[in-house]
Amino acid sequence: MKVSNELAADYLVLRAVASQATTVHCGESVGIAFSGGLDSTVLLHTAARVLGAHRCVGLHVNHGLNSCADAWRNHCIDIASQLDIVFDCRSVKITRMPQQSIEALARDARYTALRQMCEAHCIHTLWLGHHADDQAETVLLQLLRGSGLPGLAAMPLHRLLHKKLACVRPLLSVFRTSLEAYARQNALRWIDDKSNADIRYTRNVVRKYIIPTLAIYFPGYRDALARTARHAAAAQRLLQDLTIGDLSACMLVSQTDTIVKRCYELVPIGQVLSRRSLIKLSYERAINVLRLWMRQSGLATASAARVNEMLRQLRNTSNNRALRITYNKHYLCLYRNQIWWESRDNGKPIEAIMPLRMELKWSGQSVWYLPIWRGSIIFVLSNADDEQGVQCSVLRSAPLIVRSRLGGERMRLHFGGPLRTLKNLFQEAEMPTWRRHTPLLFIGDKLLWVPTLGIDPNVAGRGKVRIEWRPDILTT
Structure with missing residues (x-):
């Protein structure tokens, strides 16, 4: 035997x-x-x-x-x-x-x-x-x-x-x-x-x-436990197919016009989702969408309690509210119906350590590195009649000053237009509140340029130097 x-x-x-x-x-x-x-x-x-x-x-x-x-x-x-x-x-x-x-x-x-x-x-x-x-x-x-x-x-x-x-x-x-x-x-x-x-x-x-x-x-x-494993695997495959379809339905179709791209010049981690589409799903399907989205975005697996809390906050707020949830080394962000992941900056918030001002006497420099703001101001030669251009004589007329927002700053975005507060202009540009702590560029005591908003043509005059903001690659 x-x-x-x-x-x-x-x-x-x-x-x-x-x-x-x-x-x-x-x-x-x-x-x-x-x-x-x-x-x-x-x-x-x-x-x-x-x-x-x-x-x-x-x-x-x-x-x-x-x-x-x-x-x-x-x-x-x-x-x-x-x-x-x-x-x-x-x-x-x-x-x-x-x-x-x-x-x-x-x-x-x-x-x-x-x-x-x-x-x-x-x-x-x-x-x-x-x-x-x-x-x-x-x-x-x-x-x-x-x-x-x-x-x-x-x-x-x-x-x-x-x-x-x-x-x-x-x-x-x-x-x-x-x-x-x-x-x-x-x-x-x-x-x-x-x-x-x-x-x-x-x-x-x-x-x-x-x-x-x-x-x-x-x-x-x-044999019984092996059958259980096979049944669970089959059910998981069906659930995965359903979740892939749900995630696809929640993704914003056009990735070129998201708030993330327009306002930050940063590429979000993974896709940008629609809050409206997400909260239309049942609670269980929405949880599975969040989990799959996190995996596809390369984020570490979260506990059930953590994912439930994320969905609870997304459901209990409104499309017009700004929301930012901390998760490990990332933020889950919501603004104007758009949900995305972004990396967290190390250390204290920028506004907490921002110096009152930095000064530059411009004489043709192409880059002004601002380490505290984690980026650089770039001066690019453009056409002489560029609507977003600044005259060289204006840049040389007084020291350039960069400082953080103090509140109440105003600028015009059009020739002869009304002075408007940055708060209103940021809202129209759909910029979340936590991204509004940008460096403001003054020529003397006149506000010349704000990242994402552009120049004040009444101060700049139409010239051939375009000003751009480049975030530090290492912090994006």
Whole structure:
């Protein structure tokens, strides 16, 4: 009976790996994540049988977290050499960070190292040794953590790890007992990591105490949990399709005329959304839109409470109100129905540290760098009759003075037009209040130019020097 069980295990493992080998382009090499443990050792050995050793590359990551790490690396080198398989290894340094588990940090570092090794070997397919017991443990852990559909979907058979690198788990339908039988039959040697029995790690608690009880009273638990993962994955795909459509409907069609572009000369992080469209959605669909939008904008994942608070504030304000919500190193901004992300400036607000004034005696300079305002005033030669141009004689007639707003400043935007307050002009230009702390350029005591508003032609005269504002690239 023992022999027949091991022959059956050999068949199950070979069939699982062979089914995934058909998805690899003929002649292409496959990277196998090889830690030296049972799972990866069986996978490496089977891959060599199915693909041929010349198409396999063993990839080992040395985390340096265990005193045996170097011995494990040497073991892996030896196994790969016996199988005549190309071997590569990368050492990573794990820097402990507050509120992040060492397991998560190690996992991120491991995937980064594996991706780099795949790139170095021109590999487009990476195989991992996760099996059916790992999948069951993952689903249980996600249930206990109260995870949503993405968590319950657990580990997919296939996923795109990075650009053209596909991550595949050929053994995901195979039980660990079958892997053990396969290893015995083929006289394989593997590493037993003692940390797998350390109950300080939650996965080991599930493995040691919960799984054995389930196996007694619910012997089919692994298949049931695998079905749960597949159902969750299918539901998540449907939800993702719906959310992609919702996000597309919320995006402003014309990105060339957004407040962000017109007023700041800055490119927003990601797309600009319409508040009206967002709040028309149900609460749950709007939450999913915000999450997908954040991911597509390259922002870190937010907690459920944080995203709920963002949506609450967006719903409870009005289209005409200005809103700015702090999130990590970014701001979620709302102004006149437009929602966008922008980076936060480091340090105190500009208006809190702004000097009263800076002075320049202009004699033809093309750039006036204003570090406190994080940008520069640019003097550009233009046509002699440029409506936004300033006469050189005007620029030389008195010292140029830059200062912050004090309140009550007025200017004319047209020849002979009425003096109007900057507050009114900013409102017409649809500039949010937190972006109105711009440097004001005076010639003597006369306001000459304001970024985004332009010059006062009554002061400038029609000349050939155009004034522009260039924000510092490093702060945008």
